[in-house]
Amino acid sequence: MRRTASFFLIGLTSCFLFSAVALASGYRAAEFPLRVHIYAHNGHSHYSHQILDYVDGEGRANLYENGEPRGFEYGYRCGVRLRNSDGFETYMARWRKPGRTLEILLPVLGKPNAADTCELKVEMKDGIAYHRRNGLLGEVKSEDLKAWMVKHQYDPEHGMNEPVFAASKTADGGDE
Numbered sequence: 536m537r538r539t540a541s542f543f544l545i546g547l548t549s550c551f552l553f554s555a556v557a558l559a560s561g562y563r564a565a566e567f568p569l570r571v572h573i574y575a576h577n578g579h580s581h582y583s584h585q586i587l588d589y590v591d592g593e594g595r596a597n598l599y600e601n602g603e604p605r606g607f608e609y610g611y612r613c614g615v616r617l618r619n620s621d622g623f624e625t626y627m628a629r630w631r632k633p634g635r636t637l638e639i640l641l642p643v644l645g646k647p648n649a650a651d652t653c654e655l656k657v658e659m660k661d662g663i664a665y666h667r668r669n670g671l672l673g674e675v676k677s678e679d680l681k682a683w684m685v686k687h688q689y690d691p692e693h694g695m696n697e698p699v700f701a702a703s704k705t706a707d708g709g710d711e
Contacts, residue, residue: 567627570599570691604680606660613653625691
């Protein structure tokens with residue numbers, strides 16, 4: 536439990552410092568206007584002489600571009616390990632090849648002013664976004680997730696990184 540709490544605090548601290556990391560690591564935040572929320576991934580680490588060489592794998596994520604959520608599946612090969620987004624946190628991103636390759640910034644744990652990049656080869660989903668409810672990842676219509684974002688004032692592209700929830704519950708007992 537203590538170890539989990541430590542990793543959580545490290546991850547939370549790195550997320551709060553991420554904008555500063557982008558500036559301090561030689562990347563300008565304005566160069567990465569998009570946001571990516573990684574929901575799930577798998578990966579395989581490859582080593583050379585007992586040193587991490589690269590990690591490759593695949594996963595599912597949402598892209599937030601022009602205020603619209605869009606789901607995508609991706610493959611990657613990066614020099615560092617990829618991590619799922621915690622809570623509603625997102626990675627800063629930009630298109631390298633529109634519709635085909637996204638580049639995201641990954642904070643370096645233990646180095647507050649450093650970031651690595653990773654390229655994701657993407658397959659965009661038309662009209663679909665991913666959403667986690669009761670711990671399960673599922674697909675929803677992009678327009679339904681957009682309506683949820685508006686209702687809860689969630690727009691990671693414009694600094695609204697935490698949704699605003701009402702104190703009420705839905706009819707089925709779940710959170711709105």
